[in-house]
Amino acid sequence: MSRPPTFTPPPGVRAHRLVTDRGEFAVLDAEAATARVRGTALLLPGFTGSKEDFIVLQPLLAAAGYRTVAVDGRGQHESPGPRDDEAPYAQAELAHDVLAQARAVADGGPLHLLGHSMGGQVSRAAVLLDASPFVSLTLMSSGPARIAASQQERVTMLRDGLAVITMAEAWDVMQAMEAQAAGASDLDEGLVDGDDLRRRWLGTSPAQLIATGRQLCEEPDRVAELAAVGLPLHVLSGDHDDTWPVELLDDMAVRLGARRTVVPRADHSPNTDQPEATARAVAAFWDEVPASA
Template sequence: MSRPPTFVPPDGARARRLRTARGEFAVVDSPPASGAEPRGTVLLVPGFTGSKEDFNPLHGLLSARGYRTVAVDGRGQFESDGPRDDESAYAQDELARDVLAQATALGAPPHLLGHSLGGHLARAAVLLDCSAFVSLTLMASGPAQISVGQQQRVKLLEDALGVMTMAQVWEAMRAMEASEDDRAGMDAGLDDREDLRRRWLGTSPAQLLATGRQLCVEPDRVAELAAVALPFHVLSGERDDAWPVPLLDDMARRLGARRTVVEGAEHSPNCEQPLATARALADFWDGAARSQEDPS
């Protein structure tokens, strides 16, 4: 999971509810910086076990480049409502239609960015209606199912949720990470951060079960996506345990996409190297806007 340094919205941003035709969603909404030329709006979709706060390190940096950024909790994620025991509510098509409704509620087609699982949901939304978006960025999100190692971790989570409460699973994950980090000579990753625990407890277990299974069986839809007339960007760290980086390189080639590898980052470049990540994103969006203005 991404571990943003703080859950407090950055200066200039505000936490609010976004009303859509498919219900309300919790968002962090950050306008362009005062004095910056408005360049467009961006919808940011988080990944598995993530939330809107994963993009907190990017808001100020992208605001300075003139972008309004709206990061969303998807249905059943953290502070957005969703059933806790009905997995059918979290079918990929349902979540993709939520993304379309969120984009519509922003008032004008946004640039769309999906992180990890959010990339698969963003891709599904684009395949439903590409006219709702200006561009698509897939950040640390691969062409098909996650790696075997990550599939095993999802299966462990599924088994745990079958017999334990969310609070008990959290404590088990903390103990497992502490043991792994002790062997590696590192500090425990989840430590005592109450904001991360609160996010975990706020997330629907049905959402985790349904989307975890999706990650393990997602088909390769790159050829479908390549047929869509949108600018694409594939961005990742230089290492990734969910999708091997060469797989992301190949996906970018198949899409004819801009490719960015962020040095010093792994699966969450938004939190690990936000300055380089924001610069690459804004450069891509600037270019995508120019290409729309001058298609020749």
């Protein structure tokens, strides 16, 4: 689970509901903080994540001239979604949501797409449906196919658990397991109020977690399809990742002909582990992308 340092929007970041032709989505919207606006970007969080995973990154990208809109996907945190029906969380449905979000934030300028982890695979699915709204795609800690075997075991355990226990009960079990593994009673000390993490967890739809967890465990390799789209691509990750090995991400970048960035001293969430270095790398890539695809 990603742990942003705060859930409180900083100055220049506005929380609101984005109205689209596929419903409303909770977003954090950060306007560019420069006289010249270089573009807009949609930021999609990963499995068990939320828009707040980008809360430190957004002011840094605003200072580089980019408006960013971080989105809670359908059934994530503060975006509504059914809690007992998996159908609305099929990957194609989530991809159509992304395209609707793109239409809603479009302002006539360049629109970039960035997806973290599961959000990267949803982003890829959206681009494969229709790449025309976007001038680039950044896959952040998001691999070519299904997640590593050890992570499949954890996700399958979660999916099986959510079929028989409540979200509140699942939270208590996870906290106890993580505390035991860490040898500590307060996993969130110095990071973020544990109540915020719990509220995010309880706000997330269990059906969404079950459906997207299955996708993570079964996702096929679609690298060749994505490479054929011809969109400028960026593969970014930390220098350690137990969800998709870094070597696998290196190989994916080669197969895609993508720009490759490895952020030092970062794990699966470079956006929260090393936000300054991550923002520099993301903005540098966007700066080099032509204004029209």
